[in-house]
Amino acid sequence: MGTPSIAHRVLLDECRNHRHTPFTSAYHRCLGSQRGLPYSAVRGKKSVNRQALDELKQQIPLMGYLQAHDWSPARPLSRGRWMGLCPLHEDHKPSFVVDTNKDLFYCYGCGRGGDVIRFAELYHQVQFWEALALLLQWRGVEHSLLHEAARFYHIQLHRHGEAFAYLYQRGVRSSATIELMRIGYAPGGCLRGWLMQLGHSLPALRQAGLVTGVGYDAYVRRIVFPLEGNLYGRSLSAAAPSHRFLPGAKGGLYAWAQVRQYPEVILVEGLFDCAVLWEAGFYNVTCSLGTHLNARQFRQLCDAPRTVYLAFDSDGNGSGQQAAHGLERSLRERGITARLVSLPEGHDPNSFFVQGGDARQFQSLLELAQ
Numbered sequence: 001m002g003t004p005s006i007a008h009r010v011l012l013d014e015c016r017n018h019r020h021t022p023f024t025s026a027y028h029r030c031l032g033s034q035r036g037l038p039y040s041a042v043r044g045k046k047s048v049n050r051q052a053l054d055e056l057k058q059q060i061p062l063m064g065y066l067q068a069h070d071w072s073p074a075r076p077l078s079r080g081r082w083m084g085l086c087p088l089h090e091d092h093k094p095s096f097v098v099d100t101n102k103d104l105f106y107c108y109g110c111g112r113g114g115d116v117i118r119f120a121e122l123y124h125q126v127q128f129w130e131a132l133a134l135l136l137q138w139r140g141v142e143h144s145l146l147h148e149a150a151r152f153y154h155i156q157l158h159r160h161g162e163a164f165a166y167l168y169q170r171g172v173r174s175s176a177t178i179e180l181m182r183i184g185y186a187p188g189g190c191l192r193g194w195l196m197q198l199g200h201s202l203p204a205l206r207q208a209g210l211v212t213g214v215g216y217d218a219y220v221r222r223i224v225f226p227l228e229g230n231l232y233g234r235s236l237s238a239a240a241p242s243h244r245f246l247p248g249a250k251g252g253l254y255a256w257a258q259v260r261q262y263p264e265v266i267l268v269e270g271l272f273d274c275a276v277l278w279e280a281g282f283y284n285v286t287c288s289l290g291t292h293l294n295a296r297q298f299r300q301l302c303d304a305p306r307t308v309y310l311a312f313d314s315d316g317n318g319s320g321q322q323a324a325h326g327l328e329r330s331l332r333e334r335g336i337t338a339r340l341v342s343l344p345e346g347h348d349p350n351s352f353f354v355q356g357g358d359a360r361q362f363q364s365l366l367e368l369a370q
């Protein structure tokens, strides 16, 4: 029991040997390490499937785990990397770097780095197998919490006319879509009581980000969409930020397991775009929750030969179209055919349908896409 795996040691040694390498425009060697070694101890008694470990790590994004353990970044670096005080040693100036694309950390102060499993080992001062057990347990609690929260919000939706009115106004009008996407509503002020009644502890609710530090429901007057390992909340009130996620990664592409089987897929920015396209009968649609795809979402799009229709917002400042152009180039480099869908000026797929566009018209936009 408790012997770190060989791959683990290799990664660690590599980190130790390169602790003085300064960050350049490229990733630190530890952060960029993509060794194909299996995690299993070659001669060890226990071995664990590399794929299962990768899955666990995907389900527990490092940033979410860090934040749940009271870490917060002090400042952003480039390309999804963040810097903050090191939670592993007494740090006075930020020396701990987290790469959210690669889900790796490295500390310039204590010279330690690795993935979420390595972090759990160091933070809880346990051996590899115990760290794994802690993470599995943590994932279990997280999942059941998010599942219960989503179920609760879904029940609330049917009790709040204002939520239905909002969905209607955004073109989400069929109960099939609401059920398929498990859309819910967070009125605010009652989730905490419900979950605690089910036996969840307040610290667990805080850790998951469902409840604020002072004990209030984090989502108030928000339409809620369950994601893989997160909940997206869209505010009904103009006074609050429109979009919110729980701490942690937004996860992979929306409903990818179903969508990936289509040879042609439509990629949109938001869940309301996705919803109206579903209602219009386009089931090959997925969503990246923003114009910037994380590394996992990009890998998913490239996981088989296919054509991707990029239907991003056609907003006045051109940011959606600019992002679509960049993505089109990156996809083309990976051998994926990408086509840019031109929506009428000022429209996103949601507003296109809400303001009278229909499936036939959208289909002709797809056909015109280049």
Ligand SMILES: [Zn+2]
Pocket (backbone or CB within 6 Å): 086, 087, 088, 089, 091, 096, 107, 108, 109, 110, 111, 112
């Ligand atoms: Zn450190």
